[in-house]
Amino acid sequence: MLELLFPSNEKRLRRKFYAAARVAPPGPLRDYYEAGLPSFDTPAADLRMTAIDLETDGLDFAASAILEAGLVDMVARSILADTAARLRIRPPAALRAESVVIHRLTDDTLSDALPENEALDLLLPLLAGKPLVAHFADIEAGFLDAACQRVYKAPFVGAFVCTMQLENRWFPRTRAADGLRLGKLRAGYGLPAYTAHDGLTDSLACAELLLAQIAHRGADRLTLGDLVRR
Numbered sequence: 001m002l003e004l005l006f007p008s009n010e011k012r013l014r015r016k017f018y019a020a021a022r023v024a025p026p027g028p029l030r031d032y033y034e035a036g037l038p039s040f041d042t043p044a045a046d047l048r049m050t051a052i053d054l055e056t057d058g059l060d061f062a063a064s065a066i067l068e069a070g071l072v073d074m075v076a077r078s079i080l081a082d083t084a085a086r087l088r089i090r091p092p093a094a095l096r097a098e099s100v101v102i103h104r105l106t107d108d109t110l111s112d113a114l115p116e117n118e119a120l121d122l123l124l125p126l127l128a129g130k131p132l133v134a135h136f137a138d139i140e141a142g143f144l145d146a147a148c149q150r151v152y153k154a155p156f157v158g159a160f161v162c163t164m165q166l167e168n169r170w171f172p173r174t175r176a177a178d179g180l181r182l183g184k185l186r187a188g189y190g191l192p193a194y195t196a197h198d199g200l201t202d203s204l205a206c207a208e209l210l211l212a213q214i215a216h217r218g219a220d221r222l223t224l225g226d227l228v229r230r
Contacts, residue, residue, distance in 0.1 A: 009230060010040040017157045024154040028124040035129035037159055040225030044076045044214060047224055049161065050126065051079075051133040051210070053202035054143050057091055061146040065091035066116070069123055070199025074133070074207045076219045086200045087123055088113035117151045127158065135182045135206045137162035137229050160229040163209045169230075170217055185209055189216075 014037060021033035038047065052071040058064030066089050073083035090113040114122070134140040137160040148156040164180050178184055182205055183196060189212035194205050214222060 009228070010225065013037070013157070013159060013228075020155045020157045025152055027152070028121045029148055029152045029154055029156070032124040032128045038129070038131065038224055040223060040228065042224045044219050044222035044224065044227060047076060047131060047227075049074050049131045049133050049210075051203045051207035052127070052140055053134065053199045053206060054140050055197060055199045055202075056139075056143055059139070061142040064143075065089070066119075066143050066147055067091060067113075068199040069119070070201065070203040071123075071126060072200070072203050072207055073130070074210070076214055076222075077211065079204065079207050079211070084200060084204065085126065087119050089116055089119040090114060116147060120147055120151050131159045131161050131224060131228065133161045133163065133206055133210055135163045135202070135209070137165070159224070161210065161227045162229040163206055163213065165229055166210070166213055166227065170213065182206065182209065186212075189213075 017033065017037055021030070024030040024033050050071050050073050052069065054066050055068040055070075056064050056066050068089065069087045071083075071085050073080040113119075132140065141156075141158065141160055144158070145156040148154060163182075163185070167180060167185055176184075182202065183193060186205060186209055187193065189209065191205075191208055191212060194201050196202065
């Protein structure tokens with residue numbers, strides 16, 4: 001009966017979240033689920049969120065490796081710079097040359113990086129209990145899920161805020177083919193240009209973009225339900 005109190009999109013997410021929690025083994029993934037989900041009616045001004053960016057060796061969730069995770073916590077009006085973190089992950093095989101050109105992470109750079117299971121053990125506590133902010137969040141959601149399936153044999157489910165989707169939903173207009181790219185949207189808000197394809201820099205860039213979007217939309221009347229990916 002309590003489910004009736006939630007909007008339909010929140011009910012769907014909670015069903016997925018608690019179904020995944022039931023099959024998560026003891027350890028970091030179970031602990032992540034035990035931290036729970038914030039209510040969709042939580043005012044945006046009261047939310048603490050984590051902006052995250054993953055650099056990967058391709059776009060196939062199951063076959064491509066996560067190489068780096070950059071993340072930083074934020075609230076609706078500021079970024080908590082002292083929470084910024086970078087985790088590098090050692091891939092199971094040699095990197096593809098075409099992907100190295102994009103993310104500039106080489107086999108030598110990653111030789112001392114953590115294996116995937118150890119990196120996830122460190123990453124999940126940093127994500128627990130908070131909405132996750134990403135630009136084109138389907139990528140981060142898909143790679144985190146695939147990694148948790150490999151390491152813990154259980155799915156990853158989270159409340160994602162997608163800055164690309166928000167821009168299209170809140171401020172729809174005719175755009176160029178690349179008009180929803182992170183750098184292009186940042187320029188439209190007068191935000192500085194950053195070097196792309198660095199996990200930590202891109203997570204900061206995404207957090208700054210969300211601050212600008214919220215400021216233009218009006219933080220005082222927004223809730224998590226307004227922000228979360230649909």
